Amino acid sequence: MLSEEEIEFLEGLQNNTLTVDRAQDFIVENADLRTTFIVIEGWAIRYSDLSTGRRQILSYALPGDILGLHVNFRATATYSASALTPLKLAAVDPRRVIEISQKFPIIAAGLSWCTAREFAILGDQAIRLGRLSARQRLAHLFLELWHRFALIENDNGNWVEIPMTQRDLADTLGMSLVHTNRSLKSLRDAGLVSVSKDYVRLNDVKALIEMSEFNPEHLTEFQI
Amino acid sequence: MLSEEEIEFLEGLQNNTLTVDRAQDFIVENADLRTTFIVIEGWAIRYSDLSTGRRQILSYALPGDILGLHVNFRATATYSASALTPLKLAAVDPRRVIEISQKFPIIAAGLSWCTAREFAILGDQAIRLGRLSARQRLAHLFLELWHRFALIENDNGNWVEIPMTQRDLADTLGMSLVHTNRSLKSLRDAGLVSVSKDYVRLNDVKALIEMSEFNPEHLTEFQI
DNA sequence: AAACCAGTATAACATATGTTAATCTCAAAC
């Protein structure tokens, strides 16, 4: 779909890669940010710390996702980001992003699509936090991740990788650790999901979509 | 700051304006969206409807704010938008947005800043919904609106315009109508805010910032 | 001026979720 020249430029972006250890921050809220990051391998979280160890995870970044796309050449980060798993990133100068998207309209459209998508994902997060019950939040998040993986993997069956701890899940879904555990058990007991180390199996996707009011339309593939 | 030519183009965008009555939708979730809207006058809300009349308001759009900035020429809206007050909008073809931002790098940087800001505002909304108590949510939202108005008005004193009903506030903050009323009373009783029709007075901004863990850094002015 | 209606206010009660604390599991470290 892309021309050779376009692909060459995109690959050129990956010249400057770095690895980040698990639990290590690579974007720090309120600090200077002059870099755009593309996730190549692993999971990252965007989050914000509140007082006394309280934390809100805002979103997950998976391979192919971009962090800091709208950094001008000087900006202050409005969130922190850290590696949930060992992470491989490409670090790109935001001026190069602009330059490339001006040269290649299709890439520009792709970036625009990325932005709209990230926006939709964060909107879904607000819906979860604002209007869903604990069980619904869990189901809704699993469905989001399952749909997102469906777009970057060949066949993921009914399994979703869940590398985060229940503490992380709780901080994502705005609930306590104990209640997260309770609600997860309740989903298990209802037969809706099966849980094993680092994976969750969605036993009845249709029922999960129904009970959590998930809208798959928010996560569709890029098309121009 | 901008050249004459730049200003001329920006004003050209306002050729195609429209007015929207209170409570009327102009973007409908899951429907086709081919237009970018700039708010010229009034308030809009972005929201999503759930089953049985439940609703989550995602954000407020004030004069100068842009909706649907990252619509490619064909897209499906992932949220609805409607007029909270009588509204005046500029409707812009997203292709023109791209064209103009390619011609004028400063405008492109401004749009990029708009996007980052909208993102930060939605992140703050997630923090409110996920990790703040009812009283904190109210205070935090008032502070957000107060700071945003401070950037577009000369002097707004300690007053914030609040054209929304308590039903709207409840749907913004993910709480019930009754509890919204209760918590608002509690803020009043504590002397932190004074409420009169369509306005709230922030009696002690510093205390409100402290008690709601508001971060003013997320809402700074555009600078290049 | 009576009737109406959207919005606000308050009370009484129900429940989902938070808190504290104790135990259990299992893989990594020594």
Next chain:
DNA sequence: GTTTGAGATTAACATATGTTATACTGGTTT
């Protein structure tokens, strides 16, 4: 092969928030 510690599980209890219902307020319609 013990020890250790992070993570998961469960119980008992506390509380913030939701629900239902009723009344109040003030502007608009007739």
